[in-house]
Amino acid sequence: MDQLITFAMSQPLLSTAWLVIVLLIIVITIRIQMSPIKQLSTQQMTFLVNRESGVVVDSRSEKDYKAGHIIDAIHLDNEKVTKNDFATLEKHKDNPIIVVCSAGLSAGKVTNQLAKAGFTRVNLLKGGMNAWLSAGLPVTKS
Incomplete structure (x- = not known):
């Protein structure tokens, strides 16, 4: 000492x-x-989607989204986020929302905007699509 x-x-x-x-x-x-926005692992996200009708929101660019995204993910581009245009998500307001970006870094902005817009159960995928792909989980290109 x-x-x-x-x-x-x-x-x-x-x-x-x-x-x-x-x-x-x-x-x-x-x-x-203490944050109301929780960071989820790929396994936690899968459980949330399957057990509680969680909705996956992909915040990557249109090009990246079309190259491969999580099945049933809703695309929400940055333009809509900056305008607070969440009309495509209004019917899912009470469901858990999981925001996905490329590496889990830029999703924070989207989750904060969604929380300010009144979405109460907002989460983000820790590690983003990189973590999803590294875990060998399925993607679709449709």
Whole structure:
């Protein structure tokens, strides 16, 4: 313990940076846990779709969507998201919604917009289509 204190005193910049990183990790972890938007694994998503009539929303580009998407996924492009045009999803407002993007990073914006629009059960697929394809799960091109 004495060595740790000695190190912290002799390297204040490094110690402060380390402390800030640890605090950021803690804050981000708490925010993720407290968020109404949950990140689902491919298995959790499959259960949600099969057991609770979950609806998959694909937020990738039209080209990527046509190249291959999850069966029965509804395409929602960025233009509709920025205009808050969720008319195609209104009948699914009470169902679980799972937003899918390419890698699970850009879906956050779409999930936040859906939550603001009154969709109460919004989720996102952790890892996006990359995780879906890596798991060997089926896609369709229709």
